[in-house]
Amino acid sequence: xxxxxxxxxxxxxxxxxxxxxxxxxxxxxxxxxxxxxxxxxxxxxxxxxxxxxxxxxxxxxxxxxxxxxxxxxxxxxxxxxxxxxxxxxxxxxxxxxxxxxxxxxxxxxxxxxxxxxxxxxxxxxxxxxxxxxxxxxxxxxxxxxxxxxxxxxxxxxxxxxxxxxxxxxxxxxxxxxxxxxxxxxxxxxxxxxxxxxxxxxxxxxxxxxxxxxxxxxxxxxxxxxxxxxxxxxxxxxxxxxxxxxxxxxxxxxxxxxxxxxxxxxxxxxxxxxxxxxxxxxxxxxxxxxxxxxxxxxxxxxxxxxxxxxxxxxxxxx
Amino acid sequence: xxxxxxxxxxxxxxxxxxxxxxxxxxxxxxxxxxxxxxxxxxxxxxxxxxxxxxxxxxxxxxxxxxxxxxxxxxxxxxxxxxxxxxxxxxxxxxxxxxxxxxxxxxxxxxxxxxxxxxxxxxxxxxxxxxxxxxxxxxxxxxxxxxxxxxxxxxxxxxxxxxxxxxxxxxxxxxxxxxxxxxxxxxxxxxxxxxxxxxxxxxxxxxxxxxxxxxxxxxxxxxxxxxxxxxxxxxxxxxxxxxxxxxxxxxxxxxxxxxx
Numbered sequence: 284x285x286x287x288x289x290x291x292x293x294x295x296x297x298x299x300x301x302x303x304x305x306x307x308x309x310x311x312x313x314x315x316x317x318x319x320x321x322x323x324x325x326x327x328x329x330x331x332x333x334x335x336x337x338x339x340x341x342x343x344x345x346x347x348x349x350x351x352x353x354x355x356x357x358x359x360x361x362x363x364x365x366x367x368x369x370x371x372x373x374x375x376x377x378x379x380x381x382x383x384x385x386x387x388x389x390x391x392x393x394x395x396x397x398x399x400x401x402x403x404x405x406x407x408x409x410x411x412x413x414x415x416x417x418x419x420x421x422x423x424x425x426x427x428x429x430x431x432x433x434x435x436x437x438x439x440x441x442x443x444x445x446x447x448x449x450x451x452x453x454x455x456x457x458x459x460x461x462x463x464x465x466x467x468x469x470x471x472x473x474x475x476x477x478x479x480x481x482x483x484x485x486x487x488x489x490x491x492x493x494x495x496x497x498x499x500x501x502x503x504x505x506x507x508x509x510x511x512x513x514x515x516x517x518x519x520x521x522x523x524x525x526x527x528x529x530x531x532x533x534x535x536x537x538x539x540x541x542x543x544x545x546x547x548x549x550x551x552x553x554x555x556x557x558x559x560x561x562x563x564x565x566x567x568x569x570x571x572x573x574x575x576x577x578x579x580x581x582x583x584x585x586x587x588x589x590x591x592x593x594x595x596x597x598x599x600x
Numbered sequence: 601x602x603x604x605x606x607x608x609x610x611x612x613x614x615x616x617x618x619x620x621x622x623x624x625x626x627x628x629x630x631x632x633x634x635x636x637x638x639x640x641x642x643x644x645x646x647x648x649x650x651x652x653x654x655x656x657x658x659x660x661x662x663x664x665x666x667x668x669x670x671x672x673x674x675x676x677x678x679x680x681x682x683x684x685x686x687x688x689x690x691x692x693x694x695x696x697x698x699x700x701x702x703x704x705x706x707x708x709x710x711x712x713x714x715x716x717x718x719x720x721x722x723x724x725x726x727x728x729x730x731x732x733x734x735x736x737x738x739x740x741x742x743x744x745x746x747x748x749x750x751x752x753x754x755x756x757x758x759x760x761x762x763x764x765x766x767x768x769x770x771x772x773x774x775x776x777x778x779x780x781x782x783x784x785x786x787x788x789x790x791x792x793x794x795x796x797x798x799x800x801x802x803x804x805x806x807x808x809x810x811x812x813x814x815x816x817x818x819x820x821x822x823x824x825x826x827x828x829x830x831x832x833x834x835x836x837x838x839x840x841x842x843x844x845x846x847x848x849x850x851x852x853x854x855x856x857x858x859x
Contacts, residue, residue, distance in 0.1 A: 389658075477695075479691065479693060479695040480695060480697060480698070482653065482656065482691065482695070483691070483695040483696075483697065483759070483762075484697075484708075485653065485656055485684065486651065486653055486684055486688070486689035486691075486763075487684065487685075487688075487708060487709040487712055487762070487763075487766070488681050488682070488684040488685030488686075488709065488712055488713070488766070489681070489712050490681050493712055497697060497708060497712075498697060501697070501699030501700070502698070502699060504699070
C-alpha cells in the first residue's frame with residue numbers, strides 16, 4: 284500500500300511521487316467521495332422531506348390512518364411485483380446465457396446476444412403499452428382458467444380480472460424488462476470460466492450438462508446473484524410500466540395475483556399521485572420513496588452478504 | 601485395470617489443418633510411456649486424442665484408429681464421455697475445481713459416475729485416493745477447506761487424486777510437473793513410479809531427464825517446419841532412446857543440438 288498523503292517537506296525521506304500519480308490518486312479519490320456525498324444528499328433530502336408525514340396527525344395523512352398504514356401495502360406491492368419478476372426472469376436469463384455461451388454455434392450466439400441486449404434498450408413506457416395493449420388481453424382467458432382450476436391456491440384465488448391488468452401481468456412485463464440485464468451479466472461471467480476448469484470436468488467424464496453444473500454454474504454463481512440483484516433493483520424502482528399496466532386499489536394487501544384489485548407499487552403510486560398532492564400528501568409520498576430507498580439498500584446488502592459468504596470458494600482467489 | 605493402447609495411422613486435425621500425421625504406436629500397460637519433442641510438435645495434441653479431449657475444441661477431429669485392449673475408441677457408437685471415464689487426465693496447470701472443497705474435488709468423478717455410495721465408503725475412497733497421490737497427510741485435517749488454498753504442487757497431486765479416484769484404465773499426464781518447483785516435481789515423479797503398478801501412464805514432458813527417470817518407453821515427436829504436421833519420429837525403450845537412438849534427429853534433440 285502506498286500512502287497518498289502529500290509530503291510536508293519537513294522530512295528528507297519523503298518518497299518520490301510523480302505528478303501524474305498524484306493527479307490520478309486525487310481524481311479517483313474525489314470521485315469516490317462524490318458518490319458518498321450524492322448518496323448522503325439523497326438520503327438527507329428524503330429524510331427531511333418525509334419527516335412531516337411521520338409527525339403529522341394520522342387523520343391528515345392520505346388514507347386517514349397514518350403514514351405506516353399508507354406505505355405498508357405499497358411496500359408489499361412493490362416487493363411482490365419485483366419478486367415475481369425475478370422468479371420469472373432469473374431462470375430464463377440463466378438459460379439464455381447458458382445457451383449463448385455453451386451450446387449455440389458462435390455466429391448464432393452473437394446474434395442472439397445482441398438481440399437480448401436490444402431488449403434492454405426498449406424504453407419502459409413501450410413495455411407498458413405492450414403490456415396493456417397486447418399482453419394483458421391475451422392473458423385473460425388464462426387467468427379465468429387459473430381461477431377455475433387452481434383457485435384453491437391463494438395466488439390464483441380470483442375472481443379473475445377481465446382486463447388482465449393484474450399483478451401477474453405486471454410481474455411478466457417486469458420480468459421481460461429485467462431479463463436482458465440478468466442475462467447479460469450471467470453471460471459475461473459464464474464466458475470468463477477458465478477453459479481449464481471446463482476441461483477438468485470434461486476429462487473426468489462429465490457430459491456437457493454435468494460440466495456446466497460442476498464448473499460453469501458454481502464459478503458464475505456470484506455473477507448470477509449480482510445480475511439478479513441489479514434486475515431486482517430495476518424491478519423495484521420501475522414506474523411507468525407498472526403505472527400503465529396495473530389496476531391498483533389503495534390499501535390492499537393480497538397475494539392474489541390475478542384479481543382486478545391489486546396493491547400498487549411505491550414508484551408507480553408516486554408517479555400517479557404526485558401531480559394531485561399538496562402539503563402533507565407530498566411528504567407522505569416522499570416517505571414512501573424513503574421506504575423504497577431503504578428496501579433497495581437492504582436488498583443490496585443482502586446480495587453482497589450472500590456473495591461473500593462463500594467467497595473462499597468463489598474461484599476468485 | 602491397466603490396459604494397452606494401440607494407435608494406427610492416426611491423423612489429427614484442427615479444422616483443415618493437419619497437426620499430427622501418421623502415428624503408429626503401441627502403449628504397454630503397467631508402464632510409463634513418455635512423449636518428448638520440441639514445442640508445437642503435436643505431442644500434447646496426440647495425448648489429448650487418446651481420451652477424445654482433442655475434439656472438445658471446435659473443428660478438431662481425427663482420422664485413424666485408437667484402440668484400448670482392442671476396443672476402438674473412435675468407433676461409431678462410442679460415447680466420448682465413456683472414453684474419458686476410462687482414461688483419466690492430468691493437465692499442465694493444476695486445475696482443481698475452485699468452487700469445491702478438497703474432499704469434493706476428489707469425489708467429483710465418482711459422483712459423476714452416479715455410483716450410489718455410502719458416506720463411509722466415499723470417505724474411504726477419498727482417503728485412499730489422497731493416500732495414492734501422497735497428499736493425505738498434508739490435507740487430512742482440512743478436507744472441507746477450498747482446494748484453491750493449496751500450493752501448486754499440492755493442487756497438482758489433488759488433481760492426480762481426483763483422476764485416480766475413479767479407477768481409470770489409463771492415466772494421461774500433460775506436462776504434469778512443468779509448473780512446479782523441483783521438490784514438488786520429485787513428489788510427482790515418485791508418484792508416477794508407484795502408480796504404474798496399477799495404471800497405464802502416458803506423460804508428455806519437456807524435461808528429458810524426467811523422461812529418462814520415470815519412463816520405460818519414450819516417443820520422440822518432431823516437426824519438419826512451420827505449417828508442417830508433427831510426426832512420431834522414433835518410439836523405443838527409454839534406455840535406447842537416450843543412449844543409442846535409431847534416428848539422427850532424436851540424437852540431435854537429446855544431445856541438445858536443437859530444440
